[in-house]
Amino acid sequence: MNQKVLILGVAAVQMDAIIELKEMGYETYACAMAKDGPGADVVDHFKEINILDIESLINYIKENKISLVYSVGSDLAMPIACHISERLNMPHFVSEETAKICNNKNLMRSTLGNDFKGNVKFQVVSSVEEEINLSFPFILKPADSQGQRGVKLIYSYEEYRDNFEDSKRYSRSGLVILEQYISGPELSVNGYVVNGQIVFLIPSDRETWPEYTGLIHKHIVPTENLTTESSKELINIIEVACKKLGINNGPVYAQMKLEQGKPYIIEITPRLDGCHMWNVLKYYTGINLLELTFNHLLNNDISELIEKINSNNKDSYVLEFICQEPNTPADYLAYQNVVNNSLYRFNYYKSGENIRPVNGKYEKIGYFIYKK
Numbered sequence: 001m002n003q004k005v006l007i008l009g010v011a012a013v014q015m016d017a018i019i020e021l022k023e024m025g026y027e028t029y030a031c032a033m034a035k036d037g038p039g040a041d042v043v044d045h046f047k048e049i050n051i052l053d054i055e056s057l058i059n060y061i062k063e064n065k066i067s068l069v070y071s072v073g074s075d076l077a078m079p080i081a082c083h084i085s086e087r088l089n090m091p092h093f094v095s096e097e098t099a100k101i102c103n104n105k106n107l108m109r110s111t112l113g114n115d116f117k118g119n120v121k122f123q124v125v126s127s128v129e130e131e132i133n134l135s136f137p138f139i140l141k142p143a144d145s146q147g148q149r150g151v152k153l154i155y156s157y158e159e160y161r162d163n164f165e166d167s168k169r170y171s172r173s174g175l176v177i178l179e180q181y182i183s184g185p186e187l188s189v190n191g192y193v194v195n196g197q198i199v200f201l202i203p204s205d206r207e208t209w210p211e212y213t214g215l216i217h218k219h220i221v222p223t224e225n226l227t228t229e230s231s232k233e234l235i236n237i238i239e240v241a242c243k244k245l246g247i248n249n250g251p252v253y254a255q256m257k258l259e260q261g262k263p264y265i266i267e268i269t270p271r272l273d274g275c276h277m278w279n280v281l282k283y284y285t286g287i288n289l290l291e292l293t294f295n296h297l298l299n300n301d302i303s304e305l306i307e308k309i310n311s312n313n314k315d316s317y318v319l320e321f322i323c324q325e326p327n328t329p330a331d332y333l334a335y336q337n338v339v340n341n342s343l344y345r346f347n348y349y350k351s352g353e354n355i356r357p358v359n360g361k362y363e364k365i366g367y368f369i370y371k372k
Contacts, residue, residue: 003068003298004065005068006029006064007029007039007070008032009074011039012364013072013274015042017071017072020291024295026294029047033049035048036356054080054083067091070293073274078094079103082098092297093248093251093270094249097246099270105177106177108245108267109122111245117262118237118264118265122178134178134180136155136157137155139152139178140177142167142170144171149358150168150170154178164176182258182264183259184258186255186266187205188253189202189204189253190251190253190277191252192289192305198242203222203231204222205220206218206255216364217321218321219319220316220318229261241265253269253273254268276346279344279369285313291304292304292305317370317371318369318372320368322347322364322368323364326358330351332351342370344368345366345368348365349365
């Protein structure tokens with residue numbers, strides 16, 4: 001019988017999953033609040049359902065005899081997919097509790113614990129009037145949003161007061177988190193866990209736009225910022241974090257920063273990242289993390305890890321985002337020459353289409369992959 005898979009969301013990263021599933025021979029379904037992402041154009045069946053409406057999603061799954069519900073790149077979707085999977089006895093990697101903890105920055109920090117060496121100092125507040133226990137500068141962010149919304153580097157109390165409400169409005173819980181600012185280079189870490197063991201772990205350098213705190217510009221594989229010693233420490237931190245958080249199977253993604261060679265976790269979550277990193281890692285390692293994830297979930301098949309890994313690749317690869325301010329017409333002209341010489345390219349919009357605000361500052365409108 002042809003198995004059916006439901007993907008929550010239709011953004012470009014969910015479109016990746018839908019295309020991969022179709023190539024693997026599965027019938028694809030997608031739900032989202034609106035038909036406003038490229039995933040809706042490639043999926044076999046689309047239904048307008050707010051992914052927060054769990055009962056409607058469950059009815060849709062039962063009506064269509066769907067075998068798996070999943071999502072890519074969305075912290076919001078993961079607890080929902082895990083909740084439904086637990087209720088309906090469908091395949092899943094982590095518990096709803098683990099997905100919820102990772103979706104909530106203060107729960108994640110608390111679960112890792114103050115004695116955890118990869119943790120940063122933090123404070124959770126609900127009101128701007130509460131006393132601040134951290135030194136300036138620090139990072140102000142919503143406790144439970146995604147996609148760098150409401151994230152700001154704060155240098156003074158005046159700046160804190162000016163930005164507090166903007167950050168809080170992106171938080172579903174009404175809580176914001178203040179985090180010690182780690183000043184060194186940023187890393188993205190893509191890993192894969194099988195029965196409690198990390199079997200795949202690739203750190204990459206994460207370059208952000210200097211004028212927009214935290215907003216991604218490039219991913220560079222492999223990292224050039226880690227020494228042998230800091231690499232060992234990073235692996236240990238991810239292993240311990242996965243055990244503490246209950247990530248025992250499936251993908252794990254961490255955003256990290258280095259300070260004086262020591263790695264610190266900024267975010268960690270039991271899912272594939274939201275930056276198409278599977279695509280650049282496929283060029284670098286030979287492993288398709290998307291295909292691995294679905295084969296593992298649906299067939300308990302992890303042969304992708306054993307058969308295809310290319311550990312001798314000495315080349316470096318770059319995934320670079322094309323970004324533009326929201327509510328302006330998409331314009332790719334300046335990138336035409338470099339994109340034409342790339343290994344892979346994808347545009348989120350057609351030229352001239354209006355760019356929807358997501359983070360509200362500088363939006364991804366496309367990306368391309370090239371050898372460095």
